[in-house]
Amino acid sequence: MREFYTITELTREFDISTRTLRFYEDEGLIAPVRRGRTRLFRPSDRVLIKQIMRGKRLGFSIAEIREIIQMYKTPPGEAGQLHTIVEKVEEKRAELRQKRKDIEETLAELDAVEEACVNRLAEMRVAS
Amino acid sequence: MREFYTITELTREFDISTRTLRFYEDEGLIAPVRRGRTRLFRPSDRVLIKQIMRGKRLGFSIAEIREIIQMYKTPPGEAGQLHTIVEKVEEKRAELRQKRKDIEETLAELDAVEEACVNRLAEMRVAS
DNA sequence: GACAACTCTTACGTAAAAGTCAATTATAAT
DNA sequence: ATTATAATTGACTTTTACGTAAGAGTTGTC
Numbered sequence: 001m002r003e004f005y006t007i008t009e010l011t012r013e014f015d016i017s018t019r020t021l022r023f024y025e026d027e028g029l030i031a032p033v034r035r036g037r038t039r040l041f042r043p044s045d046r047v048l049i050k051q052i053m054r055g056k057r058l059g060f061s062i063a064e065i066r067e068i069i070q071m072y073k074t075p076p077g078e079a080g081q082l083h084t085i086v087e088k089v090e091e092k093r094a095e096l097r098q099k100r101k102d103i104e105e106t107l108a109e110l111d112a113v114e115e116a117c118v119n120r121l122a123e124m125r126v127a128s
Numbered sequence: 129m130r131e132f133y134t135i136t137e138l139t140r141e142f143d144i145s146t147r148t149l150r151f152y153e154d155e156g157l158i159a160p161v162r163r164g165r166t167r168l169f170r171p172s173d174r175v176l177i178k179q180i181m182r183g184k185r186l187g188f189s190i191a192e193i194r195e196i197i198q199m200y201k202t203p204p205g206e207a208g209q210l211h212t213i214v215e216k217v218e219e220k221r222a223e224l225r226q227k228r229k230d231i232e233e234t235l236a237e238l239d240a241v242e243e244a245c246v247n248r249l250a251e252m253r254v255a256s
Numbered sequence: 257g258a259c260a261a262c263t264c265t266t267a268c269g270t271a272a273a274a275g276t277c278a279a280t281t282a283t284a285a286t
Numbered sequence: 287a288t289t290a291t292a293a294t295t296g297a298c299t300t301t302t303a304c305g306t307a308a309g310a311g312t313t314g315t316c
Contacts, residue, residue, distance in 0.1 A: 037264050054230045059187015071241050079252055082245045089242045096231050102182045103224050113199050114217045117210045165294055
């Protein structure tokens with residue numbers, strides 16, 4: 001595994017702009033190290049970017065993505081904190097299950113649309 | 129089934145504002161009938177709003193939601209149009225499958241987080 | 257050594273999706 | 287009749303998530 005990635009390497013891999021990566025740094029989602037002023041992204045930053053993109057595809061806001069990422073960094077905190085995290089995890093899971101349900105429903109409706117189209121096309125071929 | 133719903137009834141049911149529903153009308157997503165100036169929402173409008181909210185939860189933009197809704201209104205068009213629709217349906221399905229994959233991955237990671245928390249809590253109880 | 261390619265910071269601009277506020281107008285209830 | 291309650295349009299504002307442009311420094315290479 002490579003030690004570092006440049007910013008443009010990552011913009012190409014994830015098809016995003018440098019502005020976007022700098023914005024995510026401003027937002028505290030990633031924290032690449034520096035050589036002088038130049039950012040050097042470690043594999044762990046790359047993983048974070050993957051998680052960010054996944055969050056974006058699911059329609060989560062930056063704030064929500066930040067929350068999710070924070071959960072991954074579970075600190076070995078005290079009991080109360082751990083309970084809070086477990087609760088937050090359960091909340092997010094509920095949201096995700098809702099989204100999954102929404103997806104299944106939409107997929108089913110699209111299946112119906114396609115079937116209707118195909119049937120219509122079949123009719124047209126018979127009629128001609 | 130009721131014939132009409134008022135705008136506030138629907139804002140309460142879906143937990144959105146009147147501004148939002150009027151915005152969706154401006155955007156051409158819904159087209160409630162009028163009695164005088166007052167909007168009257170039919171059951172079909174209610175179904176549309178449900179679909180819009182589903183799209184929103186999945187992170188689709190208004191433009192994308194409009195596209196999806198258009199697909200549902202499959203007109204008995206000519207063959208070329210039907211093929212175009214089938215293609216669009218397939219595109220959306222690919223997107224939805226990607227989202228579903230993203231959800232499964234995120235759920236798995238959250239499972240891991242919870243397990244780590246629970247284990248940590250168990251350790252703490254043993255140590256005390 | 258100059259040209260390209262890449263990097264940086266700072267700052268203003270913008271599109272989407274509403275929120276908010278103002279000024280009216282109906283409808284309903286007491 | 288009046289007093290809420292709900293509805294309307296129109297306009298301005300806000301938030302999010304970047305885009306874009308300016309100006310400058312760095313690295314590589316022909």
